[in-house]
Amino acid sequence: MPTSTRRARERANTRERIIEAALHVLETEGVAALTIRRIATDVEYSAPVVYQHFANKDALVLELVAHGHRLMLSEFHRAAQEPDTDRRMTRIASQYVRFAGEHPHLFQVMNDPLVDADERRRVAEPVVDVLRELLTTWSAAHDVVLADFDQACEILWGTLYGIASLGHLGNVGDDRARHLAEQALRAILLGWRTGMPASNRGPSSSGS
Amino acid sequence: MPTSTRRARERANTRERIIEAALHVLETEGVAALTIRRIATDVEYSAPVVYQHFANKDALVLELVAHGHRLMLSEFHRAAQEPDTDRRMTRIASQYVRFAGEHPHLFQVMNDPLVDADERRRVAEPVVDVLRELLTTWSAAHDVVLADFDQACEILWGTLYGIASLGHLGNVGDDRARHLAEQALRAILLGWRTGMPASNRGPSSSGS
DNA sequence: ATCCGTTCCTAACGTTGTTAGATTTCCTAA
């Protein structure tokens, strides 16, 4: 039955086209323009067709979020090729903020509290894994033992997000935000290298 | 003309009641439940009445955002009474994240990209002023000269926001987020105190 | 008692996400 496989292929194809159309609308016109009818029109279908490929709008948006994280992951991998350990860290910081600046609307939905927290964490995992890896080699290279590695990682992740958001929310310009991220990361790493005062080993309780 | 002043008083009063009702709905049921009709029902009016007090929904939401920042400001002032310079900084960090944890939905709209960036920055100004003040006395107390004071301030602000968001987005628990914020701030300050390596004085260009 | 401005409500418009039902298309099987 080669016909059914062709049908499945076509199905998968239009599904992909829907995602691409949605992504295009999101990136070029922002989240307000991202409506089911608009997307359907762009792929030359009627609105209900979208629901044959996605349970609801959230599912479609989640696909965009996943796409965004894959994109970010690839850029991280490129930045991670920098040989120098310290420069590699600052390049990651810079890349993160650059991504937020170049894909503001995508970045927005990637961190939108409205999309399910668990799913968001799930699709973001690979990219924070890269960060984790980099921090591991960095701390090894500098003979630094972090009191709580996961905590350190979350601090970096949160800091990058916060400063990227500074740019995204319009508080500072994008280039400046990138520079801020590099400085912040440098300051934190320097702080860790210098060694935190004793009162360090915090409670590992209440984490999720 | 005592009658007209009474009318104005009543007007201002219902306006305030609308804001309070909106705030209550937001805090207890989240942003999705914050509809004009719902608010109107809660104050025992019909929906269009709301538009006699606010040009549109955004204007009303902006009022909530402003309220949120006033609230945060008051808690900051309380935390700023701590005499010890260093502890004062970590208490601010802790307070910021605590606020985000205790008013998650309010915190959400306070940093929602959908509300106008300029207005958001405007209402946030007083609270970042507190941070600026604290950083000033801190750097003076430790004989630290920051290469770029505004930049340092933005780094702190962004970092706090980022780590608070970590809790808000559900990546980590609230208590843990608070602890993370304290650690992050300690690390950054320690980094600054130790002194950043020469390549510091960044371009002050492209700031907004 | 009458007028006028303010206040308020009902009804409606356009748009959103989403579902139901009918219709068309197209492969399969007799």
Place this chain on the structure above:
DNA sequence: TTAGGAAATCTAACAACGTTAGGAACGGAT
């Protein structure tokens, strides 16, 4: 070759949203 049935697609509609228009009711001043 043709009858049947699943898959695909459309039109129409629903509920809820923000928002506006138009008229009814109230209340103080002449």
